[in-house]
Amino acid sequence: MDAINWGDAPTWLGAVFAAAAAAAAVWTLKSQRDQIDEQRVFIAEQSATLALERAALLDAAGDRRRAQAETIQWDTTESGMALILTNHGRSPVTDVAMEHPYRPIELCSVWGSETGDSRRADFFGLRLDPTMQPYAVLGSGKQVGCQQPDSSDPVVATFTDDAGVRWRLDQHGKLDEVPPTP
Structure with a gap:
């Protein structure tokens, strides 16, 4: 058997680590996108809740505003x-x-x-x-x-x-x- 060509082994090791780093980067990007999507859903729910609370507060303020006149x-x-x-x-x-x-x-x-x-x-x-x-x-x-x-x-x-x-x-x-x- 022939001896290992050490000149090629570091290149292969670099390629394996580069592939692992690329996979980790892809996994990190996907994780961040999932978090951003979850945050968007949360913000949309929060905005809807705040809109309902604002409408209720405006109605209550309108009722209070009108109460004295009534x-x-x-x-x-x-x-x-x-x-x-x-x-x-x-x-x-x-x-x-x-x-x-x-x-x-x-x-x-x-x-x-x-x-x-x-x-x-x-x-x-x-x-x-x-x-x-x-x-x-x-x-x-x-x-x-x-x-x-x-x-x-x-x-x-x-x-x-x-x-x-x-x-x-x-x-x-x-x-x-x-x-x-x-």
């Missing part, structure tokens, strides 16, 4: 001669104004037996004292009113809540946010 309600007197806007909430609203599409409305502060203050009541148990529009602050439990117009068109009240959002409430209870004016 405590402002219209009432009518027993005689039906006056409309009363009452703040049933804990926080005051500001810049309260009333308007009618075709007739001027005189905003009035409300006094009388229906409000628990009988010292200024008139014959009907209620007194409407004219006041300036907009009414600056309508505190918790306070009322403002106006005479009921002879028209079927609703009286509309506008007011600003404690978050600075302007609202529109018609006599039938329809509540809308007023878009801010630039």
Whole structure:
């Protein structure tokens, strides 16, 4: 038998180690790709979860934002001669104004037996004292009113809540946010 050609053995050993290194590099790349794919799936799931949480938070914020405005309600007197806007909430609203599409409305502060203050009541148990529009602050439990117009068109009240959002409430209870004016 012939002797091993040592000149070729180191070349073969280098080739075997190079092949092993190439296989390890391919395995590492595949492993990294698998990790990246897993991370993409995780990030997609996380993004979907965050989108749902954000939507829920926005809904909750919208509900909280609207909650104070929903405590402002219209009432009518027993005689039906006056409309009363009452703040049933804990926080005051500001810049309260009333308007009618075709007739001027005189905003009035409300006094009388229906409000628990009988010292200024008139014959009907209620007194409407004219006041300036907009009414600056309508505190918790306070009322403002106006005479009921002879028209079927609703009286509309506008007011600003404690978050600075302007609202529109018609006599039938329809509540809308007023878009801010630039």
